[in-house]
Amino acid sequence: MDNTKYVEMNIHSSTIEAAFSFISVKNPFDGVEVGTVVNIPPEGAPMLIENAKEGARACRSLSRHERARVLETCASMVDRDKDTFAEVIVAEAGKTIRQAKREVLRCVNTLKLSADEARRNGGEVVPFDAYAGSENRQGWFTREPLGIIVAITPYNDPLNLVAHKLGPAIAGGNAVVLKPSELAPLSAIKLVNYLVAAGMPSNVVSVATGGAALGEALVSSRDVRMVSFTGGFATGEKIARSAGLKKLAMDLGGNAPVIVMADCDLEDAVESCVSGSYWAAGQNCVGTQRILIQSSVYEAFRKRFVARTQALKVGNPALPDTDVGPMITAQSAARTKGVVDAAIGQGASLLCGNTHEGSVYAPTVLEDVSLTCDLWTHEAFSPVVVLQRIETLGEALALANSAEYSLHAGIFTNDLHAALRAADQLEAGGVMINDSSDYRFDAMPFGGFKYGSLGREGVRFAYEEMTQTKVVCIRKTDQ
DSSP: OOOOOOOOOOTTGGGSOTTSEEEEEEOTTTOOEEEEEEEOOGGGHHHHHHHHHHHHHHHHHSOHHHHHHHHHHHHHHHHHTHHHHHHHHHHHHOOOHHHHHHHHHHHHHHHHHHHHHHHHOSEEEEOGGGSTTOTTEEEEEEEEEOSEEEEEOOSSSTTHHHHHHHHHHHHTTOEEEEEOOTTSOHHHHHHHHHHHHTTOOTTSEEEOOOOHHHHHHHHTOTTOOEEEEESOHHHHHHHHHHHOSSEEEEEOOOOEEEEEOTTSOHHHHHHHHHHHHHGGGGOOTTOEEEEEEEHHHHHHHHHHHHHHHHHSOBSOTTSTTOSBOOOSOHHHHHHHHHHHHHHHHTTOEEEEOOOEETTEEOOEEEESOOTTSHHHHSOOOSSEEEEEEESSHHHHHHHHTTSSEESEEEEEOSOHHHHHHHHHHOOSSEEEETSOTTOOOTTSOBOOEETTEESOBSHHHHHHHTEEEEEEEEEOOOO
16 A cells, blocks of 8 residues: 555644644554644643634524535535545545445535535424414524534544534534544545635634543533534443533444344345445444344355355455455454454354454354353444344344344345334334345434434434524514
């Protein structure tokens, strides 16, 4: 891979004191430094908040068509430079080049959807005269910005998950303090710079690159009206304790089950589950983790699934024929091996994988996993899949719902009644029928049940979370 550094500094870096240290951003595959960003200490939080206060006034003053124009212009610019964006994603996050290109196109779509929301979702007429006693009143409600939103994003989708927070926030007239993962902040900063080039006032989005202490200082600020967070459950709990009285929107991960019934198209189920399990090296909150297979087709599914897993090309994400790239760090790969080893120690059978070289962890399949071990009860966030034999749909639904984290689930079946029963009884924010759990369209509501989330993303739904209603009521008086 080209070792050229991607120097995408915070657009407000001129206001950052020279004494601050820097964060080295390294390629997950080969460990080469690909960029540096300012490491803002928690003492820098007030400066970022003050800048955001000015940005909130600037964004609110933009008309809806101006906000839409900025978002659409930025979408066109990102689409024009999609190859460059994809290269940055590969360099900082280790996604394969094919996956990175797809993420860039999703970002373009997310920005366009946000522009549409700015234009169309301004409020509604309230039918006051539909209620007795209000015949002499008429009015409407508008959707108004909240003010300052702190957005904290992860490394696994370093561009599109940023767009999912910035796009709706800007459409709604808010300012954002964006804290991208310090492991993969470069494409996020690049997107912000493109928004400014598209006409967004430079103080509408302030990029906060730094560690957990900076994040805590930002979310606890009284001037912040909402925190939008995508990441782990433990961090989400800390944010909730620190935030105080403000809106919280959180996607905290999942442990996605997919049910495979005997009447389905088995080849299609295998192909879809392989893709759903190993996309982004399994670092995917809706990635397929537990596959529950009806007993009569279990052996056939297992044979084909393991063979397809072993056929995947693993390694350098910059090569166009690579299927699975590295995990974000060598420490993540080593942690994953430890979790798998623990499951094997509790009686699980290893069917393939469980080796790693640096950050590259081989796609792994297990069966006979204890229902009390971490691989069953918690999110793996790695290229590890558990196969489980089931007899009936009822048994599968009970097992699928046994985890505390639930974003998406899936079922493969040609039986309409079984599909509808699963759709009704699966405790998940999305049920994919004849598709793996990792399908997501950027316009649909996205979030989880139980400990999987607070609120919903998806452009329209995030926009509504990031705005507040104001009712205007006019009482008609006799003349």
